Amino acid sequence: MTFKRYNIENLEILSAGAEGKAVAKQDGLTIFVPYAVPGDFVDVEIYKRKRGYAESNLLAIRTPSPDRVTPPCGHFGVCGGCKWQMLAYEKQLEFKQKQVEDNFRHLGKFEFPELRPIIGSSKPYYYRNKLEFTFSTMRWLSYEDLRRQQDGEFFEHRCLGFHIPGMFDKILDIEHCWLQGAPSNDIRLFCRSYAMEHDLPFYDPRERTGLLRNLIIRTASTGDLMVVLVITDFNEQAAAMMEALAQRFPEITSLVYVINTKMNDAIFDLPFTLFKGQDFIMEEMEGLKFKVGPKSFYQTNSEQAYNLYKVAREFADIQPDEVVYDLFTGTGTIANFVAHQAKRVIGIEYVDTAVADARINSEMNHIDNTEFVVGDMAKIFTNDFIAKHGRPDVIISDPPRAGMHPNVIEQLLSMEVPRIVYVSCNPATQARDLTLLDPKYRVAAVQPVDMFPHTQHVENVVLLTLR
Numbered sequence: 001m002t003f004k005r006y007n008i009e010n011l012e013i014l015s016a017g018a019e020g021k022a023v024a025k026q027d028g029l030t031i032f033v034p035y036a037v038p039g040d041f042v043d044v045e046i047y048k049r050k051r052g053y054a055e056s057n058l059l060a061i062r063t064p065s066p067d068r069v070t071p072p073c074g075h076f077g078v079c080g081g082c083k084w085q086m087l088a089y090e091k092q093l094e095f096k097q098k099q100v101e102d103n104f105r106h107l108g109k110f111e112f113p114e115l116r117p118i119i120g121s122s123k124p125y126y127y128r129n130k131l132e133f134t135f136s137t138m139r140w141l142s143y144e145d146l147r148r149q150q151d152g153e154f155f156e157h158r159c160l161g162f163h164i165p166g167m168f169d170k171i172l173d174i175e176h177c178w179l180q181g182a183p184s185n186d187i188r189l190f191c192r193s194y195a196m197e198h199d200l201p202f203y204d205p206r207e208r209t210g211l212l213r214n215l216i217i218r219t220a221s222t223g224d225l226m227v228v229l230v231i232t233d234f235n236e237q238a239a240a241m242m243e244a245l246a247q248r249f250p251e252i253t254s255l256v257y258v259i260n261t262k263m264n265d266a267i268f269d270l271p272f273t274l275f276k277g278q279d280f281i282m283e284e285m286e287g288l289k290f291k292v293g294p295k296s297f298y299q300t301n302s303e304q305a306y307n308l309y310k311v312a313r314e315f316a317d318i319q320p321d322e323v324v325y326d327l328f329t330g331t332g333t334i335a336n337f338v339a340h341q342a343k344r345v346i347g348i349e350y351v352d353t354a355v356a357d358a359r360i361n362s363e364m365n366h367i368d369n370t371e372f373v374v375g376d377m378a379k380i381f382t383n384d385f386i387a388k389h390g391r392p393d394v395i396i397s398d399p400p401r402a403g404m405h406p407n408v409i410e411q412l413l414s415m416e417v418p419r420i421v422y423v424s425c426n427p428a429t430q431a432r433d434l435t436l437l438d439p440k441y442r443v444a445a446v447q448p449v450d451m452f453p454h455t456q457h458v459e460n461v462v463l464l465t466l467r
Contacts, residue, residue, distance in 0.1 A: 003047075003048065003049065005045055005046060005047050006045070006046050007043060007044065007045050007046070007059065008026060008031070008043070008044050008046065008056075009043045009062075010041050010042075010043065010062050011024045011026065011031065011033075011041065011042050011043070011044055012024060012040075012041055013033060013036045013037060013038050013039060013040040013041070013042060013065070014038060015038050015095075016038060016087075016095040016098075016099075016456070017032055018032075018456070019032075019456060020034070020083030020084060020455065020456040021033060021034050021036075021083075022034075022035075022036035022037065022038060022040070024036075024042075024044075028052075029049075029052065029053065029054055030052060030053040030054070031044065031046070031053070031054045031055075031056055032053065032054070032055050032056065033056050033058055034056075034057070034058055034083070035058050035077055035083065035086060036058055036061075037064070037065040037067055037068045037086055037087050037091075038065060038067065038091075038095075039064075039065025039066060039067055039068070040061055040062075040063065040064055040065045040068065041061075041062040041063040042058055042059070042060065042061050042062060043058075043059040043060040043062060044056035044057060044058055044059055045057045045059055067087060067088050067091045068086055068087070068088075069085075069086060069087065069088050070086075071085035071086050072085070072125070072178060073085060073176070073177075073178050074175065074176065075172060075174060075175070075177075078140070078142075078164070078172055079162055079172055079174075080162075080164070080165035081162060081179065081455075082178070082179070082454035082455060083454070083455060083456065084453075084454045084455060084456065085178075085454045089120070089124045089453060089454075092450070092453065092454065093118050093120045093450060095456075096118055096448060096450055096456075096458040097115060097117070097118045097448055099427060099456070099458055100115060100118075100427045100446070100448045100458060100460050101115055103427040103428045103430070103431045104427065104431050104434070104446075107428055107431040107432065107435075108431035108432070108434055108435045109435045109438065110434050110435055110438040110442075110443060111442070111443065112434075112443040112446055113443065113444070113445065113446065115446045115447075115448060116445065116446060116447045116448075118448040118449065118450055118458070119304070119307050119311070119447070119448070119449045119450065120450050120453075121301065121303065121304050121450050121451075121453050122303065123303060123453075124453040124454065125178045125179070125453070126178065126179065126180060126181035127179070127301045127303065127304070127452075127453060128179045128180045128300050128301060129180070129218060129219045129220060129221075129298070129300055129301070129302050130180075130216070130217070130218045130219075130298075130300050131177065131179060131180045131184060131216070131217050132214060132215070132216045132217075133160050133161055133162065133174065133188055133214065133215045133216075133217075134160070134161065134162070134163060134171050134203075134213070134214055134215075134265075135158075135159075135160050135171075135195070135202045135203050135210070135212035135213055135214065135215070136158070136159055136160075136169075136170075136171040136202055136203055136204075136205060137157055137158055137202045137203070137204045137210065138157065138159075138169050138170055138171060138204070138205060138206070139155075139156065139157045139158065139159035139170075139171060139172075139173050140159075140164050140167075140170045140171060140172045140173070141155060156196075158192075158195075158196060158202045159171050159172075159173035159192070159202075160173065160174070160188060160191060160192040160195075160202075160215065161173045161174035162174060168205060169205040169206060173192075174188065175189075180217065180219065181219065183225075183249060183251065184217050184219065186249070187215075187217055187227060187245070187249060187252075188215060188217070190245065190248055190249070191215055191229075191241070191245065194241055194244055194245075195212055195241065198237065198240070198241070200212055200237050200238075200241060203232070208263060210232065211231055211232055211233060211235070211237060211238060212229075212230075212231060213230040213231060213232060213260055213265070214228075214229075214230035214260075214265060214267075215227070215228070215229060215230070216228035216230070216294075218281060218292065218294075219281075220281045220282060220283045220284075220292065220302070221283060221284060221302045221303070222281070222282050222283065222284050223251075224253045224254070224281035224282050224283075225249075225251055225252050225253055225254070225281065226252070226253070226254035226255075226256065226280075226281045226292075226294065227245065227249075227252050227254070227255050227256070228256045228257065228258060228272070228294050229241070229242060229245075229255075229256070229257045229258075230257070230258050230260050230265075230267060231257055231258075231259060231260070232259065232260065232261050233259065233261075234257060234259060234273070238257065242255060242257065242275050242276075246275070246276050252276070252277065253277045253278060253281060254274075254277045254278050254279060254280060254281050254294075255274075255275045255276040255277050256272050256273065256274055256275060256279060256294050257272070257273055257275055258270050258271070258272045258273065258294070259273075268295050268353075272293075272294045272295065279293060279294070280292055280293045280294075280296075283298060283302060285302075285305075285306050285309070285333075285337065286306075286337070288336060288337065288361075288365050289361070289364055289365060290331070290333060290336075290361050291357060291360055291361055291364060292331075292357075293357065295353055296331055296353075296354070296357050297330050297331055297351075297354060298331065298333070299333070299451070300451075300452075301451045301452065304449060304450065304451045304459075305333075305451070307449055308423065308449045308451065308459055308461065309333070309334055309337050311447045311449065311461045312334060312338075312396055312398075312421050312423055312461055313337065313338050313341070315419075315421045315445060315447075315461060315462075315463035316338060316394050316396060316419060316421050317394075317419065318338055318341040318342045318393075318394055319341075319342075319393070320341070320342070320343060321343050322342055322343055322392075322393035322394055323342065323343055323344045323345075323346070323390050323391065323392045323393050323394075324338060324342045324344070324345045324346070324392060324393070324394045324395070324396065325345075325346050325347075325348070325389075325392040325394075325395045325396070325417075326338075326345055326346065326347040326348070326396045326398075327348055327377060327381070327395060327396065327397040327398070327399070327404075327408070328348070328349060328377065328397060328398050328399045328400070329347030329348060329349045329354075329355075329358060329372065329398075330349055330351075330354050330358070330398070331354050331357040331358050331361065332347050332349075332354075332355075332357070332358025332359070332361050332362065332370065332372055333361075334396055334398065334423075335347040335358065335362075335370055335372070336358070336361050336362055336365060336367055336370060338396070339362070339367045339369055339370050340367070342369065342394075343369065344369050344370075344371070344390065345369060345370045345371070346370075346371050346372075346373065346389050346390075346392070347370065347371070347372040347373070348372075348373050348375060348377055348380065348381065349372065349373075349374065350374065350375060350376045350377065351374075352374045355372045355373070355374045358370075358372045359372050371389070373385075373389075377399075377404075377405060377407075377408055378405035378406075378407040378408060379407075381407070381408055381411050382411065383414075386415065391415070391417075392415070392417055393417065393418060393419070394417065394418070394419045394420075394421070395412065395415075395417050395419070395420045395421070396420075396421045396423070397420065397421070397422050397423065398423040398424075399424070400425075401425055401426040401429065402426075402429060403424070403426065403429030403430060403432060403433050404433050406436075409433060409436045409437060412437060412441075413436075413437065413439065413440050416440060416466055417466070418465065418466050419463065419464065419465055419466075420437070420441060420463075420464040421461065421462070421463055421464075422434070422461070422462045422464060423459065423460075423461050424459065424460050424461075424462070425451075425457065425458075425459050427458065427460050430460060430462065434462065434464070437464060440466060440467055441464040441465065441466060441467065442464065442465055442467055443462055443463070443464060444463045444464065444465045445462070445463040446460065446461075446462050446463075447460070447461045447462075448460045448461075449461065
């Protein structure tokens, strides 16, 4: 049976919800509404209804909320990247703080103190240090574009931008992105115009043909700038484009290309080739230097990463005679950041290239009290590992969104380490893990940090102390 869509008029938006959507209620039904702001009165179209909830499209705003602001981005509402641009930043922070508290209160079964006020970003725009764009022959056309095309008007289908949410083959051509500072927009626009003027083939995701696939731009607080061009072949056309890019933007310190002829966009298993400059950029934090290569992971908001790590260091309260374990260490940023306070720091990470970066970063900063181990945390974090590397006094854990594996939780419970600092990008899975740790650990402090303004995402740091 086909669901028959229907409209609801003058619906009051009550709160912010999951995945950046707002929440309304009518006759016991919870309704999720995209791009709405708590306090709005709106008209919506219900396009899916399940037991107890419904998904809707926003049709019109009858009465705007006092917290509604005008999004600066011309692509807002289509791009899908900055879903909260229409919400005043101060209110975004309030809802992120509430998100952490609600997850802890409703998904967790443990006591926790009053949350510290969320640390907001001093730069709500142009805060990202990495963006990836896609070349395509399948530009997203609006309904108005399609109508005009049907009337015989020509539309350029080649584009360079972001994937439309939920569509692998449709790319939104980006004129100006508010996420990454100069010269990111200029580089992207130059690459698009150069490729069109010189008739370089853009990638066709259905036919899987074309030369140009992706453009990655990485910036650093030091002023270093990396540009990576993903292509299907390094031919004369590609070489000429990269040379033109280097001439137009002499501030590029690392110009790299990677050849990807696979059916997917994953490139981390492919070799990267240096075209000009160095094969890395350098980040800096409190005098420490961090080498960031084309494959390196580094927090995408450098300024807020520093604030996050300062909280983790404060909560850890490391003493000179203490051993620290840094679980899910990545490229060892936190491990190296706290190393000067500790006797020894052991970092564990399953990605071998990340561990190689971590070791280089220690060596480069003349840090000789760190050790980095490659392995799957769920398998190697055992009694034998602890016997070999020494019993820790403090553990810092920054797991992926899925949280910590039950084996890791079990090991933490058996070790009875005095302090655990749990850094999370997902308060829901963090609440689950804290519940499992609750028999032996109490939550002593909670500090949310906003790493991604204009999105629903929030980082959270928790201090656990042994009961």
